[in-house]
Structure formats: C-alpha cells, structure tokens
Amino acid sequence: MMSRKENSTEYVIKLETVRRCPIVVGDGIINQLERYFDFSGYSGIALLTDTTVQKLYGQRVMKALEATGKKMSLLTLPVGERAKSLNTVERGYRFLLENNIDRKGLICALGGGVVGDVAGYLASTYLRGINYIQLPTTLLAQVDSSIGGKVGVNFGGKKNMVGSFYQPSAIIGDVALLKSLPPAEMRNGLAEVIKYGLAMDGELFRLLDQKKEREFTTAELKDIVIRCCRLKAGIVEVDETERTGQRAILNFGHTVGHALEAATKLQELSHGEAVAIGMAAAARISVEVGGLDRSNIPVIENLLSRFGLPVYCQGVNPEDLIGATRFDKKTTRGQTGWVLLKGIGNGVTNQPVADDVVRKVLTEICR
Template identity: 45%
Template sequence: MERINVNLGKRSYPIFIEHGILGNISKIVREYFSGRKILVITDSNVVDLYARQLAAGLENEGFQTFVEVVPAGEASKSLARAEDLYNAALDHRLDRKSAILALGGGVVGDLAGFIAATYMRGIGFIQVPTTLLAQVDSSVGGKVAVNLPRAKNIVGAFYQPKLVIIDPDTLLSLPEREFAEGLVEVIKYGIIRDEDFFRWLEQYIKNLRQNTADLVHAIKRSCEIKAAIVSEDEAECGLRMVLNFGHTVGHALEAVFGYGTLLHGEAVALGMVFEAKIALNRGLIDERTFLRIEGLVKSAVPKDLPHRPDPDSLIESMSFDKKNLNEKITFILPERLGRVGVYSDITAKEILQAIAP
C-alpha cells in the first residue's frame, strides 16, 4: 500500500493508494472514526458499481450507514442539491461524531465536502474518489464547493478530509472520455512543478491505462505534488494558486457553454493550451515548450471547442474567478516546464489572441 501524508498540523491526513483497497475500506475507516453513523453520498453512475458493496462493508464493521444518490454531472453541484442533502442528514439524525463519505468523482467530492463542512458547522469527511481526475486532484487539498449559474465553485470552503482512500481498480469501469480528462490534471503537475515527470509522461502516457504499475506511479506522483503544495499553502494565499493553471479559461468555458457540455478536464485541457499560448505570445516560453505542452495535452484529450464562444461572455465569466484581485483577472502562466508564475496584467486583447482560431 502506498501512503502519502498531507502535512497540515492538527488537520494532517493520509492518502492511501492500493489496488482492491475498496474491499477493506471499513477497517481503515474504523481507525479514524469512533462515531456510529456514516452518510455515503454518491451519484447515479457509481451507486450500482461500488456504493452497495461499500455500505455493506461499513455495516459489517458496526457503522450505521445511509446512502444518498445525486444525479451524475456538474449540475448536481448546486445549492438546491445541497439543501436536499442537508435534509437527508437531518432525517438520518447525523450528529457531530457522524461522518460523510464521498464516493465518486469530483462533483460528488466537492458537493459532499461542502455538506460536511457546513452541516452542524463541520463533521467528519472521507474522500473515496472513483475517477482519475478526483484521485489525482479534487479529493486532495480540502477545496469543497457548489456552483452558481454564472460562476463555478464560487460558494465553498477549505475543509480537509480525515483521510483519502484511492483504489485504482475503480478506474476499470471509467469511460474512456472520463479517464482522459483525468490525465489533464496529471499533465498539469508536470508543467507546474516537475519537468522530469512531464518528460516521463511524454514517454508513457499513451499506455497508462493498460500498465497498472505506471498508473499507480502517475497517481502517486500527482498526489505527492499536490500534497506538498497544499502543505505549504492550505488556503491558497500564494503558492497554491499555481494549481489553477488552465482553470481560469477552463472554468469560463464550462460556464459559457453550459455545465456538462465540456467535461471539467476537457475544459481545463483547452484552458491549458490557451494559457500556454498567452505565455508564448508574451515571450515567457519558447515555441518548442509551447508545442510540447500542446502536444502532450492533445495526446490525452484531442478536444476542440464546440463552437467559438462569445468573447464578451467568456471574459465576463473570467471576471468572476475566485483568484481575481482588485477586479483584475488572474492567470497562472508557464515560464518553463516545471515552473509557472501568477499574472494579473493580462489584457482582453491577449486573451482573444490566444483563443482565436
């Protein structure tokens, strides 16, 4: 079993990675929780695959377990859906020693974490991510949120889980499109922090799904990089902002096209290419570096825009980004492979040049 620690003082927690760990999850959870009740929040895609097996295991360990299912997809990250889950928590009589377990992808993790952070001002939270994107990114670091129609993740909190349990076997049931979107976040770590990892991905990314040892390495290295960044900057006051490379444009694309038109990772993939293009046009990186970034991203997600977005709508959506300060849109731009910088002086003209056909 691989174990990575997210070092946050009293809020520190482990990330466990192992094939088949889902079958033994109840014993691990018992080590970290003394309460009796666990509310499992999952979605309509995952419930029949893993939720019932997991709930049965928790029941056998002595937990009183309840399962609440939300529709799969970004639309479930809403205040209306959150209210439904608050009421479910009340119906099940969850108390402050109870825990909420997120079983699913990033949407479920963000939504369940938001409930855990705010129900009774915070109860126990466990992340059991079942998608590659969630395993390497959203399950680690404690960002929890719901969307508003005009802005993604704008209502949320920093709320760390007590533990993260990653079973790569859950990726066997993942559709190819969703596996591919997770690769985007894996690539991001190489660009922002580890040139050697980026180079390794250039060689091995095409066979990651078939090679279990390489897949575990990619998950582990991604989690190590994110854990190190979060340990230095839990509340995104500085360094942690680098994790948002590709997300300024990516989140805006999701909002403009309507949540669900593009998968989150697909939107971020496009955002990474567009933001690398801004860096190229600014002279921060050379053309060879840009082409390597573009090539690796497109080898994972060969996606194009559904249609050209309205420029004003796209820039307006970016203006709601959480990273913005003093009404200036903030971008994370590559300066070389393995290093990025924070820029708040990007003009509308530069943005439009980058997304132009």
C-alpha cells in the same frame, strides 16, 4: 510536513493541514477500508454516492463499512453537476437527521468530485461540522478534487459559489475503480494530470510524453495518482485556504478554461477539454511574454492531442472569451493574475498580461 510510507499494495502521504489527513493510494484497497481508517470512535456512518457509482461499487463499499459494526445509512444522489446544489444539501441534511447522525457521526463520500464536494459541504455545516472521509472514484477526484478541503455547491448559475474549506479526515483512493471510468471522464482527469506536469513537475510531463499508447495500466495509474497527490498535498500544506497565493499554481490553464466554460455555457466542452485548450492558450501567452521557448508549443499541443484533448476551439468569439477571463475568480481589482510557464514543469503565478497579447493568442486558438 509531508512524509510517506511505502509497501507493496498501498502508498500513504501524510497531509498536515488543520486536520491531519492521510492520503492512501492503492490497487484494490476499497474492500479493506478498516485497514486504512480507524472507524472505532464513530457513532454511525452515512455513505453518500451517486447512482452510477452505487451500481458499480455500492455493495462492495457497504460490505466493507458494515464490517466496522457501525450503524450505516446510504444516500444516493443523481449523477452529474446538477446535483451540486443547495437542494441536494437540504436533502442531505434531512437524510442525516432522519438517520440520527450525531456529532460523532462520519460521512463517507464515494464518487467523483460532485459527490465529494457536496458531501464535504454537508460535513462542514451539519451540526457545525462533523468528520468525513473521501473515497474518490474518478481520476479527477483522486488527483485533485478530493484533496485540499475545498467543498461546496453551485449557486445562482455559477460554479462553486457557496462553500468552505473543510479538510477530510482521510482520503482513500483505489485506482482499481478507475477501470470502469468512461473514456471522456478519463480524459477530464488526464487534463488535470497534464496540468501538474506542465506547471509543477517536468518529469511527470516527460513520462506522459514518452507513453506510446493512450491507455494506462493500473500500475501506471497508481504511480500517476501518487505523484499528483504529493504535488497537491505539498501546495495545500503551504496555502491551505488560498491566502498566500501559492495555491494559484493549481489553476494553470483554468483562466481560459473557465472563460470557455462560461462562453459555451458548459454545453459543448467538458471541464477537461476546456482546461486543455486553456493550457495550450496559457503556453502560447507564456511564449508571447518571453517566458517560454516557442519550441515547447508543439510538444505541449502534441501531448494534449495524443490523449484526445483539444488545443483549439471552434465557434467561440475571442472577444467573448477575453471578457470572460476578466471575470475569472482569480481577478483582483480588474487585473487577471495569469499562471504562465517559464519552462515545462516550471509555472509562475500572478502574472499580468496585456489585453492585446491575450487577444492575439485567443484569436489564434479560436479557429
């Protein structure tokens, strides 16, 4: 069950999975970590971050962790997706061993999805599993990757090939940290926020649609992050390890998105841009199969464009994309299970779509 507590500074969602995991969202809460998590039973703390986040927030978070009186060690990873590798994991194991992190040790992941995924995987395997908490610092990590316990690294040139489901003991998201996010990273997160709106929460979509400016105030960001955390927590609670199919709703826009990333070898498009094009494509496919009224297409495309996200792609062969959609992770026995829309805020999972429909839409969007 999910319950909540509200006060003036922070908002707590109680995510009930195999491990109870409070999700705390607030403005300026990173300095007072002890208020939100009980560090008392831990023998030592290993803080993992990346070089950019270390420069911006490392000192502040170390100070907050030092206030616990626990022995603290810091591992700073290089920035970016390339750090999501087994080499980094090996480096992490050595670091944990050298710093005498034992079964009662705690890993704190301070950063975006890359740091969170690596730190979570380290926590899930080191000494057969030690506790970790997520301190997400990107919008994408606060609304998506820190929640739900999917942890892992890339392998053999493929994303997230090695990993596990391993829930954190707490997620503490401070929206004040988003002020330093570069616009491109903000857009990556916003693509996921729009995904929640389109697939699960029509009111969230309308709130975004009514917004005149591209920039968000901290109060608006806090509301958005809370809303998305509640949506994701609700899904994770009913399908923690992706067994019942309900979690697939979170993949709206990702079938074409992943295909685009594969076809462009991640060189030209960011993940958020690929997902934005993927959502535009999935909306058009929804219209073709009769699930969505055509009048929604300009509304969806205008919103994506207003937030600086693309809805068309150039220089990609639609046939390559069609091939790549067949290799989506959600493909079973050769059949791609599409997430489509019946309306804004009303996504449906596991929909079969004929190849000629996919071809028609992908030809439209690959200009």
